[in-house]
Amino acid sequence: xxNVWWIIRRExxxxxxxxxxYIIIFAVLVVDGLxxxxxxxxxxxxxxxxxxxxxxxxxxxTTLFAAIFIGMRLIAEERQTGTLALLATSPVRExxxxxxKFLAALVFLCVMTALTIYMPLLVMINGKVSMAHIxxxxxxxxxxxxxxxxxVLLCSAIAPNQLVAAVLGAAVVTTFLLMWLxxxxxSPPLEDLxxxxxxxxxxxxxxxxxxxxxxxxxxxxxxxxxxxxxxTRFLESRxxx
Amino acid sequence: xxxxEQLTKxxxxxxxVTGIDFTIRDxxxxxxxxxxxxxxxxILKILxxxxxxxxxxxxxxxxxxxxxxxxxxxxxxFLPEQPPLYPEMTVNGYLQFVAHIKSFTGDIDAAxxxxxxxxxxxxxxxxxxxTLSNGFQRRVGIAQAIIHKPALILLDEPTSGLDPVQxxxxxxxxxxLRGKNxxxxxxxxxxxxxxxxxxxxxxxxxxxxxxxxxxxxxKRVTTATKLSVEVRAAxxxxxxxxxxxxxxxxxxxxxxxxxxxxxxxxxxxxxxxxLAKTLVDAGFGLRRFERIELELESIFLELTRxxxxx
Numbered sequence: 001x002x003n004v005w006w007i008i009r010r011e012x013x014x015x016x017x018x019x020x021x022y023i024i025i026f027a028v029l030v031v032d033g034l035x036x037x038x039x040x041x042x043x044x045x046x047x048x049x050x051x052x053x054x055x056x057x058x059x060x061x062t063t064l065f066a067a068i069f070i071g072m073r074l075i076a077e078e079r080q081t082g083t084l085a086l087l088a089t090s091p092v093r094e095x096x097x098x099x100x101k102f103l104a105a106l107v108f109l110c111v112m113t114a115l116t117i118y119m120p121l122l123v124m125i126n127g128k129v130s131m132a133h134i135x136x137x138x139x140x141x142x143x144x145x146x147x148x149x150x151x152v153l154l155c156s157a158i159a160p161n162q163l164v165a166a167v168l169g170a171a172v173v174t175t176f177l178l179m180w181l182x183x184x185x186x187s188p189p190l191e192d193l194x195x196x197x198x199x200x201x202x203x204x205x206x207x208x209x210x211x212x213x214x215x216x217x218x219x220x221x222x223x224x225x226x227x228x229x230x231x232t233r234f235l236e237s238r239x240x241x
Numbered sequence: 242x243x244x245x246e247q248l249t250k251x252x253x254x255x256x257x258v259t260g261i262d263f264t265i266r267d268x269x270x271x272x273x274x275x276x277x278x279x280x281x282x283x284i285l286k287i288l289x290x291x292x293x294x295x296x297x298x299x300x301x302x303x304x305x306x307x308x309x310x311x312x313x314x315x316x317x318x319f320l321p322e323q324p325p326l327y328p329e330m331t332v333n334g335y336l337q338f339v340a341h342i343k344s345f346t347g348d349i350d351a352a353x354x355x356x357x358x359x360x361x362x363x364x365x366x367x368x369x370x371x372t373l374s375n376g377f378q379r380r381v382g383i384a385q386a387i388i389h390k391p392a393l394i395l396l397d398e399p400t401s402g403l404d405p406v407q408x409x410x411x412x413x414x415x416x417x418l419r420g421k422n423x424x425x426x427x428x429x430x431x432x433x434x435x436x437x438x439x440x441x442x443x444x445x446x447x448x449x450x451x452x453x454x455x456x457x458x459x460k461r462v463t464t465a466t467k468l469s470v471e472v473r474a475a476x477x478x479x480x481x482x483x484x485x486x487x488x489x490x491x492x493x494x495x496x497x498x499x500x501x502x503x504x505x506x507x508x509x510x511x512x513x514x515x516l517a518k519t520l521v522d523a524g525f526g527l528r529r530f531e532r533i534e535l536e537l538e539s540i541f542l543e544l545t546r547x548x549x550x551x
Contacts, residue, residue, distance in 0.1 A: 006341045010327070017329040086325035086385065089289040090342045091311035239293045241252070 003092045007100025008107065011074075015108050024069050025112050028062045035062070036119050048127025049210070055119055056137040056208040060200060063113065063145040064173055070108060071152025072166040074101040075235070076159050094235040098228050102153055109145045113138065133210035140207020143220035147199060148173050150227035157231040173199070199223070242267055243288070243393050243423065248297035250283050250447075257283040258447040261297070265393070270419055272438035273427035274541060280447035281427035282322070285395045288425065289319040302392040315344045318391035322398045324382030328371035332362055332381055335370060336388050343389035352388050360384040360414060376407035383414060387422065394418065396426040400433055412436055431541055443541065466508040467533040468516075473526030476502045482523045488512045501528065 015021030035058040041051060075098075078084040087097055120134045152169035159165035180201035183194035195202055196219070203216040243265040250258040258280045265271050273281040286292040288299055290306055290313060299306040304313040327335055336356060340349045357363045360380040365373060370381060379399070386394050399415060400408045415437050418424060428434050434441055435455060443451040443458070451458050472479060476497040483492045483506065491507040508516065513532070520527055 002344075003342055006338060010330075010338050013334075014327065014329055081325075081328075082321060082323040083325040083327060085289075085291055085319065085321045086339065087342065088291050089314055089317060089319045090339075091315040091344045092342050093311065239291070241292075 001096075003090075003096045004100040004103070007087075007092070007097060008104040011101055011104030012107055015104075020069075020073070021108060024066050025115065028066050028112055029115055031065075032059055032062045032116055033119070048123050048129050049133065051127065052120055052123050052129050052133060052137065053208045055123065056141065059113070059116055059141055060144055060204055060208075063109070063141055064148050064177070064200075066112060067109065067145050067148035068152050068166060068169045068173060070105045071149045072156055072159075072162050072169050074105060074153050075156040075231070076162045076165040077156075080161050088239070095228075095232045098153070098157070098232045098235065102150060102224075102228055105149045105153070106146055109149060110142065113141055113145065130210070136207050136210045136212050139212060140204050140216075143207075143217065144199065144204050147220045147223045147227075150224040150231075151176065154227045154231040154234075157234050176200075242300075242302065243425075244298075244300045245284075245288065246298045246300075248284065248287055248294050248299070250280075250287060250292065251295045256447055258287070258294075261447075261449055263442060263449065263452065265423055265425060267392075267423050268420060270415075270424045270426070270437055270439045272434035272441045273425065273444055274429070274431070274434050274441050275427075275444035276429055279444040281429075281444050282397055283447070284444070285319070285321075285397050285425070285427055288393070289317055289395050290314040291319070311344075315389070316392040318343075318386030318389065318394045320379075320382045320386045320394075320396045320399060322401055324379055325385070326370050326378055326381060329369065331367055331369055332357065332373075332384075333366045335381065336384055339385045340388050343391075345389040347390075352390070356384040356388040359387060359417060361410075374407075376403055376410065379403065379407070379411060380414065383411075387418065392423060394422050394424045396424065398428055399426055400428070400430065408433075466511045466513065468506045468508065468513065469503070469529060469531045469533050470506050470520070470527075471501060471503045471529035472520055473501055473528060474523070475500065478523070479504060479525070482519060482525070486516055486519045489516070503529075505533070 036055055039054065039058065041054075075084070078087065120129070120137070123129055124131070124134065151172050152165070155168040155172055156162075156165040159168055176197060176199035179194045179198035183191050183198065186194050203219050206213050206216055245261060245263050248258055248261040249256070261284065263271075273284060275281050283292070287294050288301075288306075290310055293307070299313075301313045301316050304316065306313045327338075330338070333353060336353045337349060340352055345352060353366070354363075357366055360383045362377070362380050362384055365377060370378060373381065379402075383396075383399070386396070396415070400411045403411060412433060415424070415426065419437070426434075426437070440454060441452070441458060442449050474482075476494050479494065479502045483489050483504075488509045489506060490509040493505045495503045495505060497503075506516070513530070517527065517530055520530075
């Protein structure tokens with residue numbers, strides 16, 4: 001696990017040493033703040049739990065957007081700059097590399113998400129919402145963001161460069177996002193499968209309302225696990241090509 | 242000791258390397274010489290563990306690259322053509338990271354001090370890599386390849402993209418690693434190979450066309466003896482003497498000035514004493530009688546030409 005720790009350390013450090021990390025955080029906070037002010041708060045009277053629900057809805061959007069920018073560079077940048085050769089010729093196993101990269105991105109995502117806490121706290125101070133609702137919502141954001149990062153990380157492992165990784169990642173995340181729409185036009189049993197695979201509509205909405213369901217947690221963890229596993233296998237296969 | 246047995250690598254249907262065998266002894270500096278696309282980089286990538294061969298086997302210090310890949314890779318330092326650097330890191334931070342992921346178990350600070358001193362980077366240890374010149378960045382690449390004291394250092398075109406001053410500095414740096422390290426470097430630069438390597442592997446179309454020291458390769462490409470001769474005689478008289486002499490396969494008058502003729506003479510077999518006697522008996526003043534040793538450039542051209550002909 002020593003290798004994983006050093007990969008996390010270097011990767012997280014690279015967000016702090018380069019402008020990209022600050023730009024992502026700045027953009028997310030500005031957009032999230034504007035959406036909170038303009039839409040989540042609403043113009044008319046609303047229950048504070050509804051405001052909180054709206055906040056998590058908009059934050060899920062900015063998190064998915066940020067996940068694409070965080071994940072696109074993870075492997076593709078290493079390939080582009082040639083540093084993948086350093087890692088591939090070191091006694092680092094592919095799963096350690098993928099896990100280290102994923103966890104570093106996740107830590108960054110957590111830092112970014114934590115900076116939005118002032119909005120739910122404002123709702124809590126001025127309204128009546130439970131801390132459990134806030135925690136459930138953030139758990140949902142964390143799982144949704146982690147799943148999106150894992151999917152984009154897989155795309156980054158496949159793509160030859162960051163641009164292709166970003167386009168591919170955005171396409172894959174959007175596809176998972178729109179599964180609920182596809183499920184409406186599909187017939188059974190595909191309908192149920194597509195609905196189940198919907199990364200947001202089916203599995204995130206309960207968290208927005210403060211409900212933590214094991215099956216939703218299992219869905220996100222499974223999606224993350226499969227994405228990381230495929231990314232690992234893909235990197236392993238590159239030695240044969 | 243590094244042993245490569247029957248290495249073959251295919252990229253799709255195209256064979257990049259076919260059935261290569263070689264051994265590198267401890268402390269040896271071996272040069273891979275070949276034209277672009279000959280298969281040098283593929284060989285280095287296989288030795289470094291970056292690529293797996295389609296067939297064949299690589300052993301590093303007794304460890305099989307296929308069966309114990311992590312342990313074998315820990316004993317290798319690799320500098321690809323494009324140095325694998327993280328530009329936003331400092332030299333110190335980068336080398337610390339490399340030492341850790343290379344599973345180096347010794348004193349890391351001491352290893353960084355040693356590697357930066359060897360690569361002449363001590364004064365830029367705290368500099369951000371992006372702010373360093375191309376030559377210094379390549380030195381950082383060398384430092385990362387030696388930081389964990391590997392059994393084998395692989396350098397792919399180490400002077401590629403450097404200016405002439407940086408090329409000389411890089412060669413000095415590699416020469417400084419000799420004796421303490423086992424090194425394999427690839428280059429299409431004959432001068433570079435000649436300057437720093439103990440032994441040369443000439444690669445052509447993914448195969449070893451020839452192997453040995455410069456002198457051994459020279460012997461391999463020619464059985465004829467080539468001489469540079471200078472005599473005090475008229476060119477006509479010299480021509481006549483050469484026509485009568487035995488075993489002269491070919492000769493060429495180079496200059497004739499003030500009664501002195503210079504020529505290149507190629508003998509079918511080594512009968513230098515006989516030819517010298519012939520010239521003296523003819524009454525020529527023998528001013529120079531010297532065997533021409535083939536330069537690496539000529540050897541390389543000869544070897545590659547031979548292969549093309551065959």
